[in-house]
Amino acid sequence: MLNSFEISHGVNDDYSYNYKLSDDLVISYNHEDIFNSVSKNDGTIISYGYCFDVRNPETDITATLNTLLNNQSNILENIKYLNGHFILLFNLDGSWKLITDAVSITPVYFDAVKELVTVDDTGELPTLNGVSILNLQNFTLSRIDMAVNKLSDERIERTILDLVSNQYKYFLGKDLTLNFRRNKMNKAIISILRPVLINQRLNLRENDDTTLKIGNWIAREYKMELLAENEQPSTTYLANTHLMDYKFYMKNNELPEDELDEFNNLYNLDSEFLKARSGIEYNLLNKLNYRNELKPQLIYDPFNVMAIQEIIYRFSDASNFDPLTRVVKILHPAIDFYDFSSGETLMQKYTRLKKQNLKMSEELKKVVVNQEFLSEAEEKGISVSDNLDGKILENGVTFYPASQTISKEDVYEVTYKKERPGMVLVESYFNNPKNAHRIKVELNNEVFNIDEFLNGKFIKMSSELIIKMYYERNYDATSWQKAGKITIKEID
Secondary structure, eight states: OOSOEEEESSOOTTSSEEEEEETTEEEEESOGGGEEEEEETTEEEEEEEEEEETTSOOSSHHHHHHHHHTTGGGHHHHHTTEEEEEEEEEESSSSEEEEEOTTOSSOOEEETTTTEEESOOOSSSOBOOTTEEEETTTTEEEEOOOOOOOOOHHHHHHHHHHHHTTGGGGGTTOOEEEEEOSSHHHHHHHHHHGGGOTTOEEEESOOSHHHHHHHHHHHHHTTOEEOOTTOOOOSSEEEOOGGGOGGGGGSOOOOOHHHHHHHHHHTTOOSHHHHTTHHHHHHHHHSOGGGGSOOSSEEEOTTOOHHHHHHHTTOSOTTTOOHHHHHHHHHOGGGGGEETTTTEEHHHHHHHHHHHHHHHHHHHHHOOOOHHHHHHHHHTTOEEOTTEEEEEETTEEEEEESSSEEOTTOOEEEEEEOSSSEEEEEEEOOOOTTTGGGEEEEETTEEEEGGGGTTOEEEEESSEEEEEEEESSOEEOHHHHHHTOEEEEEEO
């Protein structure tokens, strides 16, 4: 809509409408419904497009213009708080000036020789950026002053939150399409626009299965119309998040030194403070995806506000600076019910992780730390099966199942060797006659219940003693692990 106007010395008949700014200055345009003009005393302000003050959004554009005009002495400072997709023309002192929205969503070119402002790119004309003021009397550029005070990262985050939290109010009663991708920026814009998303439209910018699944979730929750894959948005407003990828615009550009000097001179980046911003301003003009696209809708981006652009690139710690998370957590924490990366809801993720944790717990029960016992037994010449743990005694060994998870298929085996014939004491500790039959002990091919060794049984052996122990049922309890404890002790 907005990419169709011209300012020149005469009416351009290629356009449907025109407005005479002065005797020799005319704006010609195509869309009367987005042209608003307010005059008071000797001042006039015109908006082509839409704008609202993020501090106290009005749903009516003329109300916003009236507020600006009623405080003429502070108009440039108040313009810093406008969001929208617009050009502003204002005449407060007898000369017309032009300024665009914070990032000039629609490129505006000017020809100082022909004294012409146009949206037609000839490849030769300079373009306005969001902080430039074009004087239409002499076609020179000046800048809106930018604050130089340094805020902490936390304070920047809080300020950004304050400047986006009420933006939804402008869209009350208006039609809107949300361009959707699965990222944190979209979580933030949904958090900002949540109060006005009901019955609006959702346009999926990707068509992978996960995006389709999440898109359907969002559409159901907010009663939004999900546009078909090849269907183009037809609403007046189109919500985007490009500017919320703020770190992208801080990447260094690789302009040759002479072109960088030319850029700095054109946009009056004439101090060390401003030159430090030249890379950012260059990127906003040249790497903002939707800037050079055809715009059948008016674009909305929450960060298209000069007061935000003024501070957002001053954070000191990129790893900790995260205003998008603050926006989500304060304005709409419930949106985190959806995991945009995995395509899961919080409940699905919880259920899955619970199952994983349960499985891990089961696995851990099977993991035993018995390497020290096995090594010491080997050093002493005692043969023990890998599923046993215990303690090597000065003249014997105590052993028991290494894991509390016990299968009736498990066999626990010890072969104890003695240098010369003699007596050994085999002792158990499970004093439960009712259940003692559930643990069998096989000693030199003879089978006993474990409690038969409760008071110790003296065994005469020549060179070795073989003990096999097994359970008649499966168990998963520490008590049954302890029940299988047996000691072999030599008697001198």
